[in-house]
Amino acid sequence: MKVVGARIPRYDGVAHVTGRTTYVDDVRVPGTLWVKALRSPHHHAGITRLDTQAAEEIPGVHAVITWQDVPLLEYGHLSALGIPADEPLLAKDEVRYKGQPIALVAADDEEIAAEAVSRIDIDFEERPAMLDVRQAFDPESPEIHREGNWYKHFEDEMDRRQIRKGDIEWAFEHADTIVQGVYRPAAIEHAPIETQTCQVVPEASGRLTIYSCTQALYFSMGVVAAHLQVPLNKLKFVGGTTGGGFGGKVDTATETMCALLAMKSGKPVKWRWTREEEFLCSSTRAPWHMELADAVTKDGWILGRKMLTLHDAGAYSRFSPYGLTKHSFHHTGAYTIPNLQFDGYVVYTNRTPTTAMRGFGVTSVSFATETHMSRIADVLGIDPIEIRLKNANRIGDTSPNGIVYTDPSTVSTIQTMAEAIGHELPADYRTMTSEPRTGALLPEHLVAQTANPEEH
Amino acid sequence: MAKHRGKGIAAIEYPTGMNQNGDPSQAWIKVKPDGRIDVFAGTADIGNGSKTIQSQIVAETIGVPYDWVTYDNSNTDSSPMCTGTFASRATFVAGMAALKAAQEVKVKLLEIAGKELEIDPSDLEIIDGEVIAKGSPQTKMNVADVAGAATFGHGELITGTGAQLKPYAAIIDSETGTVDSPPHSAISYATCAAEVEVDDETGQVQVLRLQQCYDVGRAINPTQVEGQIEGGAMMGLGLGVLENCYPYYPDVENRGGQFGSYLAPGMEEMPQIDTIMIENPSADGPYGAKGIGEMANNPQPPAIAAAVYDAVGVWVTELPITPERVLRALEAKAAGGGEPRREGKKVVFDEELSVNTVSSGGMRFEVPA
Numbered sequence: 001m002k003v004v005g006a007r008i009p010r011y012d013g014v015a016h017v018t019g020r021t022t023y024v025d026d027v028r029v030p031g032t033l034w035v036k037a038l039r040s041p042h043h044h045a046g047i048t049r050l051d052t053q054a055a056e057e058i059p060g061v062h063a064v065i066t067w068q069d070v071p072l073l074e075y076g077h078l079s080a081l082g083i084p085a086d087e088p089l090l091a092k093d094e095v096r097y098k099g100q101p102i103a104l105v106a107a108d109d110e111e112i113a114a115e116a117v118s119r120i121d122i123d124f125e126e127r128p129a130m131l132d133v134r135q136a137f138d139p140e141s142p143e144i145h146r147e148g149n150w151y152k153h154f155e156d157e158m159d160r161r162q163i164r165k166g167d168i169e170w171a172f173e174h175a176d177t178i179v180q181g182v183y184r185p186a187a188i189e190h191a192p193i194e195t196q197t198c199q200v201v202p203e204a205s206g207r208l209t210i211y212s213c214t215q216a217l218y219f220s221m222g223v224v225a226a227h228l229q230v231p232l233n234k235l236k237f238v239g240g241t242t243g244g245g246f247g248g249k250v251d252t253a254t255e256t257m258c259a260l261l262a263m264k265s266g267k268p269v270k271w272r273w274t275r276e277e278e279f280l281c282s283s284t285r286a287p288w289h290m291e292l293a294d295a296v297t298k299d300g301w302i303l304g305r306k307m308l309t310l311h312d313a314g315a316y317s318r319f320s321p322y323g324l325t326k327h328s329f330h331h332t333g334a335y336t337i338p339n340l341q342f343d344g345y346v347v348y349t350n351r352t353p354t355t356a357m358r359g360f361g362v363t364s365v366s367f368a369t370e371t372h373m374s375r376i377a378d379v380l381g382i383d384p385i386e387i388r389l390k391n392a393n394r395i396g397d398t399s400p401n402g403i404v405y406t407d408p409s410t411v412s413t414i415q416t417m418a419e420a421i422g423h424e425l426p427a428d429y430r431t432m433t434s435e436p437r438t439g440a441l442l443p444e445h446l447v448a449q450t451a452n453p454e455e456h
Numbered sequence: 457m458a459k460h461r462g463k464g465i466a467a468i469e470y471p472t473g474m475n476q477n478g479d480p481s482q483a484w485i486k487v488k489p490d491g492r493i494d495v496f497a498g499t500a501d502i503g504n505g506s507k508t509i510q511s512q513i514v515a516e517t518i519g520v521p522y523d524w525v526t527y528d529n530s531n532t533d534s535s536p537m538c539t540g541t542f543a544s545r546a547t548f549v550a551g552m553a554a555l556k557a558a559q560e561v562k563v564k565l566l567e568i569a570g571k572e573l574e575i576d577p578s579d580l581e582i583i584d585g586e587v588i589a590k591g592s593p594q595t596k597m598n599v600a601d602v603a604g605a606a607t608f609g610h611g612e613l614i615t616g617t618g619a620q621l622k623p624y625a626a627i628i629d630s631e632t633g634t635v636d637s638p639p640h641s642a643i644s645y646a647t648c649a650a651e652v653e654v655d656d657e658t659g660q661v662q663v664l665r666l667q668q669c670y671d672v673g674r675a676i677n678p679t680q681v682e683g684q685i686e687g688g689a690m691m692g693l694g695l696g697v698l699e700n701c702y703p704y705y706p707d708v709e710n711r712g713g714q715f716g717s718y719l720a721p722g723m724e725e726m727p728q729i730d731t732i733m734i735e736n737p738s739a740d741g742p743y744g745a746k747g748i749g750e751m752a753n754n755p756q757p758p759a760i761a762a763a764v765y766d767a768v769g770v771w772v773t774e775l776p777i778t779p780e781r782v783l784r785a786l787e788a789k790a791a792g793g794g795e796p797r798r799e800g801k802k803v804v805f806d807e808e809l810s811v812n813t814v815s816s817g818g819m820r821f822e823v824p825a
Contacts, residue, residue, distance in 0.1 A: 002584070003516040004743045007679040011507035011527060043708065081478070081624075098708070132706040134814035155630035163633035172824040175801060180823060182806035185757065185775040186700040191720050216540020217498050217532050232532075240529035242502040242541075246691075249502070250542050276713040284701050291810060293823040308811065308821045326475040328633060334469040334645060342633070351708055352701075356542055358691060359750045362470055363757075367695075370466040370758030371773060374765070379796075379803050384762065388467050402634040409645035409671035409736045414467050416669040416732055417647040421463070 012241065023243050024197040024211045025272055032199065033062050033106040035261060035271035036113035038120050039281060040095035040102060043129035043350040044144060047093050051121035052103055060108040061116045063265035067092040070260065071229040077251070077318055079226070084153055086145070087316035087353070089227055089256055095124070096144065096315035097352050099281030106261040106269045129350040133289050133312040136347050144350055151317050151346035154325075159345070161321075161328045163400045166339035166449065171304025174445075175295030179376050183368035187287040187312070190357055194243025195278040198254035199270045200262040208262060209236045212255050215245040220252040227256045228263075235259075247356035251283050251318070286320065286354035287312045288327075288364035292372050295339070300380055300387040303445055304339035307331055309365075313346045314353035319360070320346045326361035329401050333369040334410040335388070336397040338449040385418050389429050396436040396450050404451045408434050457657040461664075464762025467647045470751030471640030472741070474543045478624025481550035482536035483557045485514065487614035489607040491585070491600035493518065493525045493561070498538035499550040500529065504749050505680040506546040510554040512676055513742050517558035518565070519582030520599055536617075544747030547676060548641060549620050551742040556618025564614045568606045569597050642738035644746040645671040648689075648755035651727075652763040656786055659779030661697045661764055663725070666756060669732040673746030678733065681748065685731050688752020694721040696757040697777050719776075770794060773806055800825050 015021040052064040067073055067090040076085030091102045103120055107113035130136045130144045143149055152159040172178060199211040214220040217237045225232055242249055254271050261269045273282070289310040295303045309327060313320035324344045331342050359366070377384040392410035399405065411434045418425050428440075437446060473479060483497040495514050501507045511525040529535055538550055562582060569587040570577035579590050587602055589595035606612045625637045651665040666689050675681045698719040703710050712718030737744025757775055765771050770785035788794040797804040802825060807813070812820050 003512045003522050004676050005674070006512070006522070006677065008508060008512060008522055008677055010505050010680065011511055012501065081476075129708075131708055132814065134811045137811060137819050138815045139819060140816045155628050158630045161633065162631060164631060165633075169824065178802045178823060178825075180796075180802065180804045180806075181771075181773060182809040183773045184705075184809060185695065186705060187702055188695060188699040189701055189718060189720075191715070191718065214540075215500050215502050215542055216538075217500055217529075217535070218537045219540045221532055235532070237532040238530060240498075240500050240531070240535075242500050245500075245502040245541070247542060250540060275715070279713045279718055280711055287702070287705060289811065291821045293821075306823060310811065322475060325628070326471075329475065329639060330469065330471070334467045349706075358688070358752075359470070359754045360543075361475070362468075362751070363695070363754045366466070366468045366754040367757045367761070367775065370468065370755070371761045371771070374464060374466075374758065374762035375771060375805065378765070384465055388465070392467070393469070400633060401628070401639070402632075403638050405643075407736060407739070408469070408643065409734070410467055410469065412734060412736065413645045413647040413669045413671055416734060417465065417467075417649055417667065420667050420669065420730070420732060421465075421649045 021241060023194055023241060024199055024213045027199050027211050029199060029201055029268045032268040032270045033108065033265060034110045034113050035104055035106050035258060035269055036110060036117045037101045038103040038117045040091065040098055040100040042095060042124055042126055043098045044127040045095050045124035046127060047091060047095065047122065048125050049121065049123035054119040054121060055105055055116040058112065058116045058119060060112040061105055062267055063106045063261050064103060065260050065264060066090055066103045069264065070227055072227050075223060075226040077223065078322060083321050086147060097350055099352060104257050104261060106265050131349055131351060133310045133347050133349055136349050137310055137345065145348040149348050151321055161324050161344040163328050163340050163342035165400055168304050168306060168339050168341040171295040171339035175303055176298040177296050177379060178293055179296060179379055180293045181372050181375060183290045183371060185288055185364050185367050187284040187354065189279055189284055190246040190248030192244025192246065192248065195273040195275060196253045196282060197272045198258045200258040201268040202262045202266060207234055207236060208259050209238060210255050210259060212237050212239040213242050213249055214239055214252060215242055215249045220255055223252040224256045224259055228259060246358050247360060248282060250356050281352065283353050283355035285357035290364065290368040292368060294372060294376060296376055298380060300382045300390055301443060302335065302337050302391050305332065305337050307342045309344035310347050311344065312349055312354060314349060314351045316353045317346060318353050319356050320354065323361035327365050330362045331365050331369065332400050333366060334393055335391040336393045336446065338446055340400055385414060385423055386429055389414055389432055394434050394437050398449050398451055460654050460656060460767040461651065462654065462763040462767025463649065463651050464759045464766055465649045466755040466758040468751060468755045469643050469645050470754065471643050472548045472747035473545045473622065473641040476625045476639045477622040479539040479545060479549060480619060480621040481538040481553040482619045483553040484536055484617045485557045485561050485615060487561060487603050489604055491603035493520060495525060495527045495554060496535045497529050497550060497554060498532060498535040499546050500541045502541050504541060504546055506541060506550060508680060509547050509676050510551055513551050513555050514558040517555050518562045520585045544750045547745050548741045548747040551745065552620040553618040555742045557616040560616030561614060565599060565602050568610060569602045572605050573597055642673060642741055642746045644748045644751055646751055646755050648759045650756060650759035650763045652760060652767055654764055654767040654782060656768055659782035661777050661782060663693050663697065663727045663760060665728040667730045669734065670748055671736045672733050672748050673738040673741055674735050674744035675733055676743060676745050681733060682731050684749050685752050686729050689729050689756055690721050690726060691753035692756025693725060695753060695775055696760040700776055771805065
């Protein structure tokens with residue numbers, strides 16, 4: 001092999017570093033209108049009056065849209081997977097987070113569009129905001145989402161993602177020590193250099209050309225087509241080069257609304273979020289709340305794990321049920337733990353909806369379980385590398401959801417790192433491999449979970 | 457008042473492809489009359505380098521120089537379906553679609569070359585842009601001439617299509633979470649060792665060094681994989697010690713609305729980063745590759761948290777590990793607090809953060825003794 005494995009310079013690298021890459025904001029279409037949004041100033045409120053007439057009458061304003069202009073107002077990003085939609089493209093009678101879009105204006109320039117937005121007549125009836133995910137999870141708390149305060153549509157209409165494996169009671173009974181901890185990684189921004197930007201051109205053919213910074217051209221095209229109720233051949237997405245996404249540009253945040261404005265005005269439109277909008281209104285990585293209790297033996301075996309996860313979805317579910325399921329599937333990390341009881345909930349709050357971000361669902365659980373692992377080693381007085389090697393998943397071990405590992409590399413990556421940092425390991429840990437467990441590394445409590453990898 | 461050094465480690469795993477699968481990617485290729493290769497795919501390049509990776513895979517698979525390949529992912533009229541660039545799937549899933557399309561092109565090139573050379577196509581191979589008879593290297597024909605013959609002699613357009621789909625693994629048992637088929641493709645593994653310096657007067661945590669080992673399956677482009685791993689390390693560092701949309705979470709006020717008021721890591725925060733790649737090839741990825749793009753920001757926060765404990769003896773389990781949190785933990789420790797509650801065989805940390813402190817009953821986290 002010559003090309004695969006070669007250190008070839010990136011295909012578009014020179015264009016990027018010399019400023020010659022065409023991003024959406026570099027597209028120039030004569031006669032383009034500029035878009036500004038009316039966004040909710042409240043974390044939670046009813047909309048009691050919405051009148052756009054004064055805005056429409058301003059010279060230079062070509063189109064104003066509200067929820068009434070959207071053919072299919074609610075389409076979930078995971079509708080294709082059977083996860084029900086819960087978020088209107090534009091707020092109808094209620095806003096559930098500060099920054100939620102309510103109406104949009106397309107005008108000759110950004111100043112006129114902003115002026116028109118300020119002239120939209122709107123009244124709110126402020127409602128109490130729920131911001132603490134633990135409080136939202138309390139059955140006694142007021143409901144802030146029409147579904148209740150957490151998502152209720154996992155398989156069999158379960159209100160949580162559950163993992164049950166082995167015998168959790170046995171594990172806690174036979175533990176020498178039970179180590180409990182709480183882990184809370186923060187919401188963070190994707191912080192791309194390129195803010196959400198979209199340009200839509202209505203073509204003479206009746207098609208719409210949509211210049212998009214999406215990370216997922218066909219996925220976003222499907223979302224737009226669903227809201228507009230048009231077949232895919234009415235749309236042409238142009239893009240494929242994204243100025244930083246990290247998961248945040250899987251959200252189709254601008255394309256549908258710009259398409260509606262282009263259709264209504266009959267003119268090209270462009271919406272370029274300000275830096276403030278990107279930071280304050282775009283979706284974030286979720287804050288997570290995770291509680292762990294591990295049943296361990298004094299010589300460092302993890303017999304069982306009980307875990308509660310609250311996934312702070314923000315105001316709407318978006319991709320959160322997907323993220324939580326992935327999270328649950330990986331809640332034992334790189335280790336084999338035979339007895340498990342996991343309960344995870346997608347909880348709604350009145351913060352900006354959270355979405356996919358690099359490591360979606362797993363970044364959180366890696367932080368929780370690996371910090372916990374270090375704590376267990378410290379509590380037991382065991383070397384933190386040895387305890388990891390001992391419990392490392394091996395060929396033939398099974399995952400939380402019953403998948404048999406066929407080629408794990410936990411052992412080799414840890415051994416390589418131990419050597420790199422000059423950490424002396426005892427001979428049996430230095431020579432350990434990922435081959436199926438035997439002898440002292442196949443204690444009685446791990447026998448039942450082991451499977452024959454040949455059969456998988 | 458002093459600066460204390462500490463070390464910590466974390467080991468992680470991460471799956472490739474959309475959880476539960478069902479995420480197709482497709483590609484198609486046409487060959488120009490001079491043998492140059494045009495690849496069309498709908499995979500957005502978000503900086504992950506998929507234009508380069510897919511071009512490399514196509515060049516390698518057909519057997520032509522890399523600079524013969526042009527890659528177009530610019531629009532949905534000419535490019536076929538790709539679910540998108542997320543879930544560490546661009547190299548693994550979309551790369552496999554490009555590989556399959558290239559295999560089809562290679563078969564057609566060899567057919568035409570076989571006719572021209574009057575040799576059975578199975579006795580031919582393509583090396584560096586030349587179709588060569590196996591065992592008789594003087595009998596050869598440039599791919600440019602093969603494409604010319606196809607276009608002007610045989611009246612054929614050489615194309616190839618490829619599609620990669622692992623079917624949707626829809627069935628999850630609602631009680632146990634058990635699945636009937638793997639909900640992911642290859643799993644990648646990584647270990648990270650962090651070294652930090654903690655100032656016990658200011659609470660500042662400085663990450664001095666991150667040593668990382670990744671099983672990447674197969675590095676299609678080692679420079680780009682290192683870029684993913686090192687860029688990911690900086691994002692992990694941001695998660696660990698700097699970034700927070702809501703500095704007073706769960707309160708939503710004081711959200712930073714500018715790069716100047718949102719603490720993302722800059723070059724001055726960049727520690728020494730040492731990257732070790734090991735290659736345990738995946739069974740079903742292109743050339744054994746795995747997807748490591750996302751996991752690259754996962755192992756640093758727990759390694760840093762453990763290193764902070766090693767340095768100053770406090771566990772900070774709310775991210776980011778800010779100077780304020782470190783100082784509050786040090787103050788609590790100095791006042792004789794901060795220790796876990798021990799009750800029977802239980803060692804209970806972080807009780808003040810538990811859902812049990814807020815819940816009025818019902819939804820609590822109960823642990824058998």
